[in-house]
Amino acid sequence: MIYSFDIFDTTLVRKWYKPEDLFIEVGKILEDENLIHNEEYFVKFRKESEKKCRELSDKEEITIKDIYLIIGQKFSWNIEQINFAIEVEKKIEIDSLRPNIQIINEINSYISNCQKVCFISDMYLPENTIKEALLKNGIYDNFDLYISSSYGETKHFKSLYKRVINDYSINPKKLIHRGDNYISDFLSAKSLYINVNFFQKKVNRYEDCIYKSEIGNQYIKSLLSGSMQTSRLSKYFENNFKNTIWEISTNVMGPTLFFYVLWILNNAKEIGLSRLYFISRDGRILLKIANEIKIRNKDYESIACQYLYGSRQAWHLPAITKIGEFELNWIFDNTHFLSLNSICNRLSINYCEIKKELHVNGF
Numbered sequence: 470m471i472y473s474f475d476i477f478d479t480t481l482v483r484k485w486y487k488p489e490d491l492f493i494e495v496g497k498i499l500e501d502e503n504l505i506h507n508e509e510y511f512v513k514f515r516k517e518s519e520k521k522c523r524e525l526s527d528k529e530e531i532t533i534k535d536i537y538l539i540i541g542q543k544f545s546w547n548i549e550q551i552n553f554a555i556e557v558e559k560k561i562e563i564d565s566l567r568p569n570i571q572i573i574n575e576i577n578s579y580i581s582n583c584q585k586v587c588f589i590s591d592m593y594l595p596e597n598t599i600k601e602a603l604l605k606n607g608i609y610d611n612f613d614l615y616i617s618s619s620y621g622e623t624k625h626f627k628s629l630y631k632r633v634i635n636d637y638s639i640n641p642k643k644l645i646h647r648g649d650n651y652i653s654d655f656l657s658a659k660s661l662y663i664n665v666n667f668f669q670k671k672v673n674r675y676e677d678c679i680y681k682s683e684i685g686n687q688y689i690k691s692l693l694s695g696s697m698q699t700s701r702l703s704k705y706f707e708n709n710f711k712n713t714i715w716e717i718s719t720n721v722m723g724p725t726l727f728f729y730v731l732w733i734l735n736n737a738k739e740i741g742l743s744r745l746y747f748i749s750r751d752g753r754i755l756l757k758i759a760n761e762i763k764i765r766n767k768d769y770e771s772i773a774c775q776y777l778y779g780s781r782q783a784w785h786l787p788a789i790t791k792i793g794e795f796e797l798n799w800i801f802d803n804t805h806f807l808s809l810n811s812i813c814n815r816l817s818i819n820y821c822e823i824k825k826e827l828h829v830n831g832f
Contacts, residue, residue, distance in 0.1 A: 471637055472579050473615075475624075475648030476590040476599060479668050480573065481566040481606055484699050486672065486680040489516060490691035491565055495558050504550055514543060519593075528621035529628060533558065533593045559598050567699035568606040572647070572668070574705070580609040587613035589633060589646065591623045591653055624653040630661050672698055675720035697724060730758040734769045746777040748784065786817055 474480050477488070485491050492515045496508035505511045518539040522531045533555055541551040579586050592599065596616045604610055615633055622628035634641055641662040648654025649670045658665045672680075672694070680694040700719040706712045733755075737745055747756035759774045789796055800815055801807070809832060813820045 471585045471587065471639060471644050472576075473587045473589050473633065473644055473646045474572065474576060475646075475650065475654050475668075476588050476603070477592060478670055479647060479649045479654075480569060480576065480588070480608070481602060482569050482670070482699050482702055483562075483695055484565045484567060484692060485695040486676065486691040486698075490687065490695075491558075491561055492516070493688045493691075494561050495554075498557050498561075499554060502553070504546065504554065505544060515540065518543075529623040529626050530591065530617035530621050531593050532595070532618045536593065559594065562594060563598065563602045563605065565695075566602050566606060567703060569670070569702045571702070571705035573607050575647075576612075577607070577609050580611050585613075585637075586611070587615060587633065589615045589624055589629055589648075591617045591625055591629070593618050595619075624648075624650075624657055627657050627661060630658060630663060634661070634663075670702075673701070673716070673720065676701075679724075693724065726755065727758055727762075730755050731762060734759060734762060734772060737772050738769060743771065744773045744775065746775055748777050748779045752776065782815065785815070 477483070483491065489512075492512045493508065495515070496505065496511040499505045499511060500508050515536075519531075519536050522535050522539055526535065534551075537551050537555050537558075540546075540554070541548075546554070576586055588599075588603070590599065594616070596614055596619050599616055600614060603612075615629055617623045617629055620629065620632060622632060624630060630641075630644075630646075634644065637644075642664060645664045645666060646654065646658045647666045647668055648658075649668045651667075655665055655667050676694045676697050679697065680690050682690060697720050700723065701716055703719075704715055706715065733745065745759070747753065747759065753776065756774055756776055759769075763769045763772070763774070785799060800812060804811075809827065810820050813823070
């Protein structure tokens with residue numbers, strides 16, 4: 470048997486909700502280099518150029534250079550500027566890719582057991598760029614690559630599958646393909662009698678909700694939603710309970726704590742605070758998040774973040790300004806052992822000082 474895999478959105482996933490959202494980051498860099506004057510116009514024209522390039526091509530697949538020759542003509546770039554823009558997009562593409570650990574483990578298991586593995590992908594990027602991305606994300610270096618841009622053939626039109634079958638001189642039923650695209654990876658492969666192990670990689674409701682939110686700009690929403698997805702797919706457990714815990718951690722708790730700490734740092738900067746204390750024990754993870762943010766954003770490097778040991782008991786009482794239902798629930802919280810003495814301790818009251826009053830009232 471030969472095991473083949475799709476690459477994008479199956480083996481590797483991008484840190485973007487939509488693949489084309491990476492053009493926003495390309496546009497930002499090109500604008501900084503004065504190659505374009507409007508990032509939003511570039512993103513729109515980048516998409517249009519790819520569509521036009523496909524319409525003009527007599528091949529099933531195009532290359533990234535074909536696309537940027539059209540873009541370069543529009544912006545009056547010379548060949549050096551065209552090549553620079555291509556390298557920018559290639560670098561951003563590679564840097565944005567993350568491993569889908571479930572599929573990565575499956576592939577490496579086949580390679581370790583001396584099974585033949587190949588990748589079949591419809592993509593305009595060059596083969597060496599894609600191989601670099603696969604190796605960078607943990608694939609063992611013992612596989613074959615069939616990239617549509619190298620042959621001008623695609624899975625979509627079945628010709629790339631036929632090339633693989635001919636190259637290996639095998640019966641199509643000896644090829645087991647794994648991919649996420651219903652047309653290219655499922656219908657096209659099935660029509661050739663290839664065995665298909667369809668991979669349904671879907672964004673979940675949390676990731677979908679973030680991207681489709683009415684607030685925030687597209688760049689931030691796409692990056693946040695995509696990052697939540699890549700984090701979720703970076704681990705896989707056979708145990709469904711553990712998978713659920715991991716999903717909640719990456720899609721709910723992680724983003725919530727991140728933005729809470731970011732809000733703290735922003736407020737500290739605005740009012741001129743030079744030091745923040747993160748109180749044990751709950752503060753430890755918040756401190757780690759703060760330090761990670763500071764590493765990546767120099768705007769907060771002047772704020773010293775430190776860990777401070779302090780029990781919950783030390784902070785509950787000073788925080789009380791009135792006695793209501795919330796406070797009473799804490800005061801009378803029934804832990805493993807509840808007594809008058811433990812209640813008094815929570816309130817920093819010496820039991821002996823009120824012993825007489827307690828007896829008078831029936832205690």
